[in-house]
Amino acid sequence: MVVRTNPTACIIVIGNEVLSGRTQDVNIQFLARGLAERGIVLGEVRIIPDEREVIIATVNEMRGRFDHVFTTGGIGPTHDDITSESIAAAFGVPWEKHPEAWALLEARYPPGAFNPARQRMATLPRGAGLIDNPxxxxPGFTIGNVHVMAGVPRIMQAMFxxxxxxxxxGxxxxxxAVYARDLPEGRLAEGLGELQHTHAGVDLGSYPYERLGGKGVAVVAKGTDPAAVEAACAAVAALMQRLGADPQPGEPPR
Amino acid sequence: MVVRTNPTACIIVIGNEVLSGRTQDVNIQFLARGLAERGIVLGEVRIIPDEREVIIATVNEMRGRFDHVFTTGGIGPTHDDITSESIAAAFGVPWEKHPEAWALLEARYPPGAFNPARQRMATLPRGAGLIDNPxxxxPGFTIGNVHVMAGVPRIMQAMFxxxxxxxxxGxxxxxxAVYARDLPEGRLAEGLGELQHTHAGVDLGSYPYERLGGKGVAVVAKGTDPAAVEAACAAVAALMQRLGADPQPGEPPR
Structure with missing residues (x-):
């Protein structure tokens, strides 16, 4: 609503290990925050299996709908790492030896250890530009508006x-954020809905919380105009006070 | 591949707070594990914004593609909680006072406190069956093959x-799982690819790890035939041993 003119993004997590519950994904939150800092609005996330046809269809749908597409996972050397070749197929380009990536990886291994499995990591869609992996x-790579990164968090973070x-x-x-202890969301709701109307340039989100230190409700104001965000937060705090609560700035302590 | 005859599921996380990076989602992993225990294969996850048209389109696409659809988030009393009315629209049924939910919530609040915002939580798609919220x-609710749950993890878990x-x-x-310390994935890759062919009834996933205790590679075998899963794991361990590594059962220690 408030950020429609900012560039948009989508994340595609390619990972059976997330869908099976083996792995708790932490890449989405890292990327979401990093994108917000760059003024890029994360519009959707998809977590999909390591299956060629699913990857192709998802990438082709999303690269048409969003300004940036980020994928994580599936670019290692093993048989289940099929992201790179699937993305070549999505773009309809050959999946071939990438001279720069090849030279880079060949130099990294001792003689004889740059085996066919590792050579797969230097085989990329034609036209791909490399993303540095320190x-x-x-390396990861970019083709068109699709940025293909590793799934291992430390590597993905360095790439991003x-x-x-x-x-x-943008x-x-x-x-x-502003929060109030012991204020039920159901008492705040009506007034907050009115404030969303009068502060239409800001997104107001309401999140009940329950922590060791107590429970209550947090309201988060979000937008690209800092003054408008601050004004909306002040109005929410005043509303909380009228309801007999004691509003505090920020997120509730953990 | 191995589990095509099991029922399938999809999760739709409805949450601006996840897309903005404010909140680390923990519901996906909980549901993924719970579904696997029930023999239900999680085929896809989508994280979408609290926007009516996006919710309607996503629910209608997914309920046609999967046996079960689970949504989390957006069923509270505030203006940004629009899941329930959007799902009524997706099914083309009225969004109306649900007598059972109404009675349940009315009894819960002191006289006068069951206000219009709270009454929204007892307004559901016609034909919905309640999901208990202890x-x-x-309550959450089920309509058709769509199960609508809260976003707050403790409530969502109780509902599930x-x-x-x-x-x-199913x-x-x-x-x-079996893992080997100090074995690079790039040395395991070729042999593992061959094992995936000879153990076609089992899914073999390869995951490099790096922990305080060291780094290496873990292989996870997955399937519905316990004997086949065990045999595949034994074959992977034997391969690791041939490569000079010392395979250990289970996941690498944290």
């Missing part, structure tokens, strides 16, 4: 840090 | 525990 060497300043962004999306 | 009262034994399941999907 952690383990095997390299990538972020190179992405077309005005940063700022967030400000 | 934590905070406001109530729901799970009522879901049509043979449980069992997983078994």
């Amino acid at each position: 952690v383990s060497g095997a 840090r390299w990538l972020a300043p190179r992405l077309a962004g 005005p940063p999306v700022v967030q400000q | 934590v905070s009262g406001a 525990r109530w729901l799970a034994p009522r879901l049509a399941g 043979p449980p999907v069992v997983q078994q």
